[in-house]
Amino acid sequence: MKKMIVNGGRRLKGEVTISGAKNSAVALIPAAILADSPVVLEGVPDIKDVHSLKEILELMGVQVSFENHRMTINPENMVSVPMPSGKINSLRASYYFMGALLGKFGEGVVGLPGGCYLGPRPIDLHVKGFEALGATVSTEHGATYLKTQEDGLKGTRIFMDMVSIGATINVMFAAVKAEGRTIIENAAREPEIIDVATLLNNMGAKIRGAGTNEIRIEGVKELHGCRHSIIPDRIEAGTYLALAAAVGDGIRVQNVIYEHLESFISKLVEMGVEMTIEEDAITVHPVKSLKPVNITTIPYPGFATDLQQPITPLLLKADGESFVTDTIYEQRVNHIPELVRMGANARVESNMIAISGSPDSELHGTDVKASDLRAGACLIIAGLMANGTTRIANVDNILRGYDNIIEKLRHLGADVYMEITEDIRKDEAE
Incomplete structure (x- = not known):
């Protein structure tokens, strides 16, 4: 003990x-898998949640090095594998893999997230956003299954019924490579949202309005690696x-x-x-x-x-x-x-x-x-x-x-x- x-x-x-901000890091690390080449994150906090995310990435074939608060994430050989249990259940931020896998592969299987219990924290806003973009989402045996039609995700207008940091970031992940424009209304405004949008834009995304209650995203076909310092x-x-x-x-x-x-x-x-x-x-x-x-x-x-x-x-x-x-x-x-x-x-x-x-x-x-x-x-x-x-x-x-x-x-x-x-x-x- x-x-x-x-x-x-x-x-x-x-x-x-x-x-570096824990609540940024746990979103920036899943965001990095959307790139087709290595992403370097500076100022990553040396905390248990970060090490758990590193292990999850390695299970998917991602090359990860973490030393002196610098994390290099190389997703070039990444494969989409089911993650219904294990480390994925141990931290709340694991739900960011839903949007990231949907954006990268058009599909994913992710165990329901854990983390500190602070009362009910449903993912219905996340699901609503994914479905609005054209994904089908189902939950079976404690895992969430995400799937996209052959023609991929389509940009749309999404209104968040409640202000949610997690749902705002997750929809951003899914929307950055969707065809057309996505507008997220009643979006969360936290500094961590701006930090994530900055990373994605450095990777080649086209996101405007982060930090306001309306975020506008023009979908792109490819994202590339970059270097980013965490707030x-x-x-x-x-x-x-x-x-x-x-x-x-x-x-x-x-x-x-x-x-x-x-x-x-x-x-x-x-x-x-x-x-x-x-x-x-x-x-x-x-x-x-x-x-x-x-x-x-x-x-x-x-x-x-x-x-x-x-x-x-x-x-x-x-x-x-x-x-x-x-x-x-x-x-x-x-x-x-x-x-x-x-x-x-x-x-x-x-x-x-x-x-x-x-x-x-x-x-x-x-x-x-x-x-x-x-x-x-x-x-x-x-x-x-x-x-x-x-x-x-x-x-x-x-x-x-x-x-x-x-x-x-x-x-x-x-x-x-x-x-x-x-x-x-x-x-x-x-």
Whole structure:
């Protein structure tokens, strides 16, 4: 068994550099198979999800090298093989292979995706987009089967019933080589959408409007390899900014794009966090006192759902009651019982989180579980705030999305390390 051990009570100081965006990387890697020659991605985060995607590509005959945050993907000898189970089920982003395989081969078999459970996350918007382009989609025995008619996919106008990053990207993958023009209305606007569109355009695609609610795609017959640098991870950046405000004595967060974090930073300012904002870095100064705030997560450019859990421990230090409402994933509340185990005065009321904070409130270290990736980030920050030792189980959920997190925290002065023990079954022990 693997656990992260956090010895709290230390003030942290120094600099931390943000890695490439996890939510971009997991889309850019499947996007690369649409090319007919090698694609080089720079700044790829060294996280578990990336290694899982690498293994999936290799199963399909793709040559992949990954070293020093640079990934080279050569799909020249790629074959379309069924992927109903195995690694494909282990991460949510596996659904991007649906659009990528449909765009490249006109067909595909992909197991239903996994990842962190945050409540129902249906793929009906993805299917609606594929079918509008002319594909037939069916689900049997836990896998999705995609097929195109002999005359291929045809460009069309698609309206997204809900704003969805995944569905927007997946339809882009399928549409880039479709005949004619595709227009995606009510498209997601996240920076990761722009990052994916930039890669595809560098590969020879003709995409306009990425970052707005209407994306226009003129289909092309071929895509070629290129070199692309991934944007910084705005969620990792927000996590370290929250950490810096909670336990920092002056922390500089480097490789940050301020515009990607405006809604999050505005809440920190509202709470009373003092920061110096530079072109590509933000320094968080020691915090004297904090005010409570109300947070509602909404699609970009609003407050990101992925940042509501990392900011929660900071709200415990505010003088008064704060409320968090997640309109994206209403069931994203599993971190609250774990914080309560550590002594937090927090509760879940319907679809809202209520946090009673106090400058004098104290957390105490104990055994907790990271139910998902961002809940894990929340518990790390809480562990750093707490007196004593916090042992965080389900560490793989954290390693899925945070690059070299132990090393980065230790560089700031944190007393954290990974503990690996044998998982001995009870009957064997007896």
